[in-house]
Amino acid sequence: MSKEAIWDIAAHTSVKHDLLRTYLGAWFPILGKFNRRVVFMDGFAGPGRYLNGEPGSPAIALGTFLDHNYAANLSGTEYIFVFTENHAERFASLEQVVEAERVARGGWPEHVKVIVENKNFTEVAEDILGSLGHKDLAPTFAFLDPFGYKDVPMDVIRRLMSYSKSELFIYFDINSLNRFATAGQQVDVHFEALYGTTEFKNAPAAGDPGRQQFLHDLYERQLKNVCGFKHVRSFEMLGANGKAINYLFFCTNSSVGFDRMKGAMWKAAPSGDFRFRDSLGGQPVLFQPEPDTAPLQSQLLETFAGKTVDISTLADFVVTSTPYVSSHLKTRTLVPLQLAGKISSPNQRRPKQFPPGTQVTFPSLPAIATD
Structure with missing residues (x-):
């Protein structure tokens, strides 16, 4: 299998997976107690594993639910797992990983449905929305970890996340955006879809210290105003050199969920390879074992x-x-x-x-x- 299809796991990817595991451990049982159907969607599932056999996000999501000590009490709720991967070789690996998981468990429980699609996120999201007609969506947790800035349209996120109990955890590749925003017509179409507006064209010129913040703040504002999320927070990931790797955005309408995800961030952040950073009142806030309040x-x-x-x-x-x-x-x-x-x-x-x-x-x- 080519290097494009499977690769070494990066330190910051391991932490994203730790956050996912920690948060879903609380999200699955809470939503399952009060809803007949719950959906987990991994919009960029990748090959399902890494070069040295580390599990990818699909296996982590399935394992978090199926191995949960509360799982036996959730049989009255249908749990749907949707894993999408557009790249052919990655998809072939993903299918193998998911099938191996199914066989190892003696099949999926009756109330669990697993869907693996060789399509991009937008296509699968549109399929889901089209199949619903005028029906409401079920509570959905969408984990979107794309390469770059393509195939994550703001309007698709808005419609997929329209159910009030849905939540979004999305990787925001600020370095790619900083590099290519306002580069011209060939990329403008992707940026307009990403932001749901042409306001990105007002970003300061490349090299301007305010450019990155403008692109970040516009995205945060669109997630609130277009998608209607009550709570949106970004977490800046810093590499060992102190430079930003990317941002992780978490979006929800639940203050309890908001508190839990931030708690997971504080727990997972300390590392020699990276740190999380936010700000408050103009002061930087580093996530560390002993918080500076x-x-x-x-x-x-x-x-x-x-x-x-x-x-x-x-x-x-x-x-x-x-x-x-x-x-x-x-x-x-x-x-x-x-x-x-x-x-x-x-x-x-x-x-x-x-x-x-x-x-x-x-x-x-x-x-x-x-x-």
Whole structure:
């Protein structure tokens, strides 16, 4: 098999797979409890394995579900796995991997359906949408890990993800975009499909330090405005040299799901080969074993200055508006602020304790002197 069809696994790919495994371990049972059908779609499934036999994302998704200790309780829900790969040699390998998985398990359970397609993501998505007619989609988790910027149209994502409980985890190849955006008509058609707009043509010229941020921010805005996701967050992957490898975007309408995925990021990120980075209030936030919550402390003091708010309001803000997770709020953030005398509470029974119902008071910001 050629090198184009199967290759060594990269460190950042292993981490994407760890994130997928961790998150799906929670997503599958939660969605299965309340829905009759759940769909996992791997839009760029690849060969299904790597050069030294490491499992690809299809085997990881199947194994995460089938080996889950809660799987026996989910037989009342139909689970559909859709794996698509357009490249002929990769597809041949993918078929072998999926079939070997089926045989090793003595066949798929009755409530599990596995579809392997030798088509590109757009074709399969259109097939699914066409077969539904006017019916609603089932909750769908779409894992899209394309090479470059082709075959991930914003409009197709919008329609495929139209069910409110659907979620998207997508690789965003910022280096390819930075290189080819505004290059001319031959690529413009792909960029217009990717963004769902021609606004990418307004990106600063190549070499401008604001170009990459513009292309990133436009994509984030389109995922919110076009696809209707309530929560969209990107995670910048940095290589060992400190330069950006790519971005991972996670999109959902669930604040619980949002918190869980960010938690998986914090857990998986530390490595000698790469790191995750985000920002808050203009300050960089590196995902590391011992989180530095200084940016979060500053943001809370600024956002809630002069107000008394419930602890639940603060938790919601942390989850939906910052790179941090709910578990970072109390011990790592509010306690240091209280010990420093920067916050108080009118109804707190014990210092450093913030149970439900606790009110937190933030001081007003100092007045800015004017001439």
